[in-house]
Amino acid sequence: MRATFPFAAILGQDEMKLALLASAIDPTLGGVLVFGDRGTGKTTAVRGLAELLPPMLVVSGCRYHCDPGANGSGCDDCQTRGRQGPLPSEMAPVPVVDLPLGATEDRIVGALDLERALSRGEKSFEAGLLARAHRGFLYIDEVNLLEDHLVDLLLDVAASGENVVEREGLSVRHPARFVLIGSGNPEEGELRPQLLDRFGLSVEVSAPENVSTRVEIIKRRDAFENDPAAFKVKWLPETRRIREQILSARNKLPKMELSQEVLERAASLCVRLGTDGLRGELTVMRAARAVAALEGSDAVSDHHLRLVAPSALRHRLRRNPLDESGSTARIQRTLEDVFCG
Structure with missing residues (x-):
């Protein structure tokens, strides 16, 4: 697995970092849109955010990592199990899921196995990216190049907090509440107004013009690529400090x-x-x-x-x-x- 550049080591881009941290503290903000030139740290910041997020409590064995204290708003399986007694729980990392630009609709929403349903009478559902992103973050790089029908799909799910998959008379629904993060280069096209309005915060990033800042960014990146493990250890105390800051802010909010x-x-x-x-x-x-x-x-x-x-x-x-x-x-x-x- 490829090492992730620490969020704490990102120099500059203060507005972007603050917007991402605010969304980690209050998911109801509506997510973050980051527009700027290539090579300005957009993807690096989003992937680095994943290591900052404190773990969350989930229902053991639930593929949608439902909240055991959701009071009936979890998936169908968790609601059924909840009526029989307290749900078993465990701690799990907050998901930060990438939605690739060329992803198909089935990969995003999930797929029903029709053959198994017809031959065995069993409803089999292969969970998609929306299921994996529930209670976490869904990251779309080059969001302004996303196909229109996928934009419509994301708008529906973002508005309802629920993903519904229907095929040949069969249907499956599951909770899908996530913080949407998008990034892109404005020169490659504008974002549809309906999707643009869904983002709570919009950030513009550009390469720093200060020579000393650029030199320090290059030195940090070079040190990370030469020895990722040692670089991450060096920045671990600052990473832990920011994680504790997020936890404290959530309690204070x-x-x-x-x-x-x-x-x-x-x-x-x-x-x-x-x-x-x-x-x-x-x-x-x-x-x-x-x-x-x-x-x-x-x-x-x-x-x-x-x-x-x-x-x-x-x-x-x-x-x-x-x-x-x-x-x-x-x-x-x-x-x-x-x-x-």
Whole structure:
């Protein structure tokens, strides 16, 4: 198995790393979209995130790794077993599943064995990538090149939290709740608006222009490729620190204070930017709360709103033909007006 470059050793790309950590703390954020040039660490960061995630409690023997405390919202098998008594449980790693660009629909949603069903009368289901990603992360590289029918499929599952496979009168359903992470190069095509709106946070990444930063990135990558094991050991204390930070933030999140003043500032920011609907305010609020918990704060402040506003709102802005500046520049100008005006 190929070694994974440690998340803690990634230099720069602070907005991307913060967005990924926020989604690890609060999965209800809606996931992260990372757009940027090739070679800017997008895939490295997502795969490195997997090693940071604290293990989760699952039902022993369940192929969908259902939560034993799900209170009836698990798979059919776990619901049946749950009526007979407490479900056996164990700790398991949080799944981070890659969805390859050329994956077929059957590989994604799973496949029913019709021959076995007809000959033996048994319902046999081969679980797909959505089943493997339940309660974890589903990563789609080059998400803007995904075929339309697969985009529709993902939208349906993301909205319902359930995957339904139907073939020749047979059907299987199972829970499929996951954090969606997508990455891509904007020069290769735009993302469909329906899918774009599903991402809670949108991040733009680029290669650093500072020479010393670039040199340090090259040195770290070279050291990792020469001796992956030794490099990972070197960064293990920092990896453990971030993992403990995520755990602490998750515990702190439900108790995080959010004042009326902070909510009004978030709403005022969205009104001035002209974002569609109320999803912008909700995402800004949740992301700010997650980042505040990550920093160990007791309450959300203007500082946290300013940190998350660009990634929460840049993909929700209406195009203004009279303003040729990019969405990030528009958000920064409006932030200055709201917080310093």
